[in-house]
Amino acid sequence: MSMPFYVSPEQVMADKAEFARKGIARGKSLVALEHEGGVLLIAENATTLSKIGEIYDRVAFAGVGKFSEFDALRKVGVRYADTKGYAYSRLDVRGKALANAYSQYMGEVFTREMKPLEVEVIVAEVGDDRLVGHEDNALYIVKFDGFISDHRGFCVIGGNVDEVQGVLQSEYREGLPLGDAVRLGRRALEPASGGGRLDATSLEVSVLERAREGRKFRRLSAEELQGMLDA
Amino acid sequence: MELLQVDLPHLAPDFSGFGPGSPVEIPHGTTVLSFKYRDGVLVAGDRLATEGHRVASRDIQKVFSTDAHSLMAISGAAGPCMEMARILSVELEHYEKMEGEGLELEGKANKLSQMIRQNLPAAMQGLVVVPLYAGYDQRRKTGRLWKFDITGGRYEETDFEATGSGGLYARESLKKSWRPDLSPEEAIRAAVLALTDAADEDRATGGIDLERRIFPHVKLCSEPGTDDASDADIERLYRDILRERSNGGAS
Numbered sequence: 001m002s003m004p005f006y007v008s009p010e011q012v013m014a015d016k017a018e019f020a021r022k023g024i025a026r027g028k029s030l031v032a033l034e035h036e037g038g039v040l041l042i043a044e045n046a047t048t049l050s051k052i053g054e055i056y057d058r059v060a061f062a063g064v065g066k067f068s069e070f071d072a073l074r075k076v077g078v079r080y081a082d083t084k085g086y087a088y089s090r091l092d093v094r095g096k097a098l099a100n101a102y103s104q105y106m107g108e109v110f111t112r113e114m115k116p117l118e119v120e121v122i123v124a125e126v127g128d129d130r131l132v133g134h135e136d137n138a139l140y141i142v143k144f145d146g147f148i149s150d151h152r153g154f155c156v157i158g159g160n161v162d163e164v165q166g167v168l169q170s171e172y173r174e175g176l177p178l179g180d181a182v183r184l185g186r187r188a189l190e191p192a193s194g195g196g197r198l199d200a201t202s203l204e205v206s207v208l209e210r211a212r213e214g215r216k217f218r219r220l221s222a223e224e225l226q227g228m229l230d231a
Numbered sequence: 232m233e234l235l236q237v238d239l240p241h242l243a244p245d246f247s248g249f250g251p252g253s254p255v256e257i258p259h260g261t262t263v264l265s266f267k268y269r270d271g272v273l274v275a276g277d278r279l280a281t282e283g284h285r286v287a288s289r290d291i292q293k294v295f296s297t298d299a300h301s302l303m304a305i306s307g308a309a310g311p312c313m314e315m316a317r318i319l320s321v322e323l324e325h326y327e328k329m330e331g332e333g334l335e336l337e338g339k340a341n342k343l344s345q346m347i348r349q350n351l352p353a354a355m356q357g358l359v360v361v362p363l364y365a366g367y368d369q370r371r372k373t374g375r376l377w378k379f380d381i382t383g384g385r386y387e388e389t390d391f392e393a394t395g396s397g398g399l400y401a402r403e404s405l406k407k408s409w410r411p412d413l414s415p416e417e418a419i420r421a422a423v424l425a426l427t428d429a430a431d432e433d434r435a436t437g438g439i440d441l442e443r444r445i446f447p448h449v450k451l452c453s454e455p456g457t458d459d460a461s462d463a464d465i466e467r468l469y470r471d472i473l474r475e476r477s478n479g480g481a482s
Contacts, residue, residue, distance in 0.1 A: 054328050078328045083235070086321050087242050215324075 016116045020144035023118030024065045029158030029192050030122065031168070032062065032151075034137050035181035038126045038210040042185035043158075044193050045204040052206045054217035056081035056093045058126050058134075060208050064158040065119035065144075073102060073121060091134070095125030099140035099148055107146020117144050120157040126208035126216055160192030167191065178207065179228045182220075186229060200226035235318075244314050245353075262429040262436040263293055263304035264401045265365045265376045266391030266409055268418035271453030272365040272374030274302040275422040277397070277430060278445050279437025280309050289437060294448040298323045299456045301339055301366030306395035307359040311350065315360050319343055336368040340377045340385060348383025361394055367452045374452065397429030397436035404428035415451060419460045420468045422449050427472060439469050 030043040030051060041052045041062050052062045053074045061077050063070025080101060081093045102121060110116045125138040139151040154172055156164045167188040176184065182205060186198050205220045212218070220228075235243040263276035276293035279286065287309070294304045295316040303319060305312035322342060327333040334342065343364050350360050365376035377385050378392045391409050393401035404425040413421060423439075426447050430438030439446055446469075449460035 050331065053331075075329055078325065079238075082321055082325045082328075083239055083242070086235070086318075087239070 016110060017145060020110075020116045020118050024120055024144065024157075025159050027064050027159045029156055029160050029164045029189055030062050030064050031154060031156050031164060031185050031188055032122050032124050032139050033154045033168075033172070033176075033181050033185055034139070034152070034174070035176045035178055037178050037207070038216065039124045039137050039139070039208040040178065040181045040185060041122070041124060041206045041208075042182065042189065043204045044189050044198060044202060046202040050204060052204055052219075053078075054206075054215065055098065055123075056085060057090055057215050058128065058208060059093060059095045059098060060124045060126075060206065060217050062122040062124070062157070063119050064121075065117070069117050070119040070121060073105075073117075073119065076105070077102070077123075091131065095123045095138050095140060099123040099142055099150075102142045103146045103148040105146075106142055106144060110145040119144060122155060122157055124208060126210050128210065128216075156188075163192040164188045179231050182225070182228045183231075200229060244311070244318075261293075261306060261395045262393065262397030262401055262426060262433065263306050263363055263395055264391065264393035264398070264405065264422065264425055264429075265302075265304060265363045265388075266405060266418070266421070267374045267376065267389075267411060268413040268415065268451075269411075270374075270415060271367045271451065272302070272376055273418045273422055273449065273451050274304045274363065274365050274376075275426060275447055275449040276304045276306075277426055277437040277447050279435065281435050289440065289443065290445050292448060294450050295320070296450065296457045297339070297364075298327070298333065300369065300452060301336065301364065302450050302452050302457060303343070304363040304365075305360070306363075306398070307361050308357070311353065311358050312360050312362065315343075315346055315350070315362070319346065335370065336366045336375055339366065340364050340375075340387075343377075344379060344383045344385040346383075347379050347381065351382060354381040363392060363394060365452065367454060369454070372454070393425065393429070395436070397433035400432040401425040401429040416464075418451065419449055419464060420472075422460075423447070423465055423468045424472055427469065439465070441466070441469075 028044040033040045041060060043051045045051050049067055055061050055077045061074045077098055085093045106117055121142050123140045127135045127137050129135055139155050140148060141155055141157055142148050154168050171184055190198055200222045205225050207218055208216045209218060261277055261279055265274040274294050278290045280288040280291045297303045297320045303316050305316060323339055347360055359381055361379055361381060363378055368375050376388050378388060379385055391405045408421040408424055430436045446462045446465045451458045
């Protein structure tokens with residue numbers, strides 16, 4: 001009769017975390033930046049499969065790692081937001097509650113399933129000056145094991161977080177105009193992507209625009225983006 | 232709607248519990264119209280809701296933007312009608328976010344027709360929802376409009392349509408003033424004229440109320456998206472119409 005080997009819980013967790021980290025480290029990086037007009041999400045992505053998506057009026061999603069896994073998380077988020085907004089009101093859909101829901105779910109998968117999710121996600125919320133108590137932006141990162149953190153100014157997920165963060169820590173200022181923020185985002189992503197110049201075709205950029213009415217999420221077109229990068 | 236019925240059945244509206252001859256008086260919407268013009272399509276509606284012979288509200292909204300390129304106008308029982316407009320806009324937004332691109336205009340109209348069909352049991356008990364749906368078709372570069380019946384039947388109209396208790400009078404009016412190449416200004420005028428004619432003949436349609444400053448909702452949908460005619464423009468055109476009528480001797 002064969003006996004299963006004893007593996008300590010510490011070892012199981014460490015192995016799973018190692019597995020998830022390796023999966024994420026293979027991928028490219030993604031940056032969220034607060035700027036003058038709202039929140040900017042910028043990713044190195046030459047494909048037509050989006051890493052950044054709209055969740056609701058003021059909330060956006062960004063994911064790195066395994067596409068099928070973070071896209072499923074994005075869809076869960078859209079469902080969550082649409083049903084919540086329908087049952088209550090559009091203002092009741094907030095980034096913090098969504099980030100917490102992701103954290104619960106990803107933590108659950110990490111402890112219960114054989115294979116953890118190989119993804120990290122950002123939940124970004126833009127403030128609205130016309131809504132008392134909702135003026136501030138919010139940025140949350142949720143990691144593969146459900147670890148959740150909130151950030152001010154900027155945050156980074158993906159393969160080369162340290163390098164990208166290094167550039168942002170030295171160059172980020174509050175209240176940058178959108179064009180400057182886009183160029184800073186590109187500069188931050190470049191060293192980690194091999195040092196070459198990134199152009200509009202190899203970047204995916206979306207913004208949450210503070211001044212916009214209703215749905216504040218907007219994707220920048222390739223022409224608009226190239227215009228900003230050339231300026 | 233399916234999502235609600237499967238995942239959150241307590242949120243899905245169900246009006247089938249109203250028995251025949253229900254003692255509850257339900258507010259009813261009244262004249263709405265839609266027609267094509269040079270740049271796309273226009274949708275307009277009066278503001279009055281009635282309960283039997285009483286006024287339920289003088290300033291309800293009967294024309295809704297269901298997304299950036301489509302409009303819905305409601306006539307029938309106000310509660311279910313407005314809920315259907317709201318669910319349709321949630322559905323369209325949900326689809327767009329899930330799939331990464333929006334439905335085609337025809338797909339949106341078809342979705343609405345399925346929702347009306349689901350409402351049939353309630354419609355048989357008097358809670359009728361018969362909207363107009365119109366929008367700008369971005370593939371074909373033209374405005375399109377549809378009317379519906381209570382069974383979910385969907386009929387595309389080539390030029391104009393009006394429904395509700397005053398719909399007949401609005402259609403008669405549009406028959407005389409409508410042309411396919413109306414400019415936006417002329418289109419708004421034709422809409423104000425048709426609503427004025429309908430309000431004149433039908434007691435359940437609200438006319439323009441200059442004392443309370445209540446104006447009909449007139450929305451235009453063209454390639455850049457939807458746009459509202461301003462109250463100031465509507466008032467100016469309405470005063471022009473009154474002036475012409477009094478000069479001609481008619482009221």
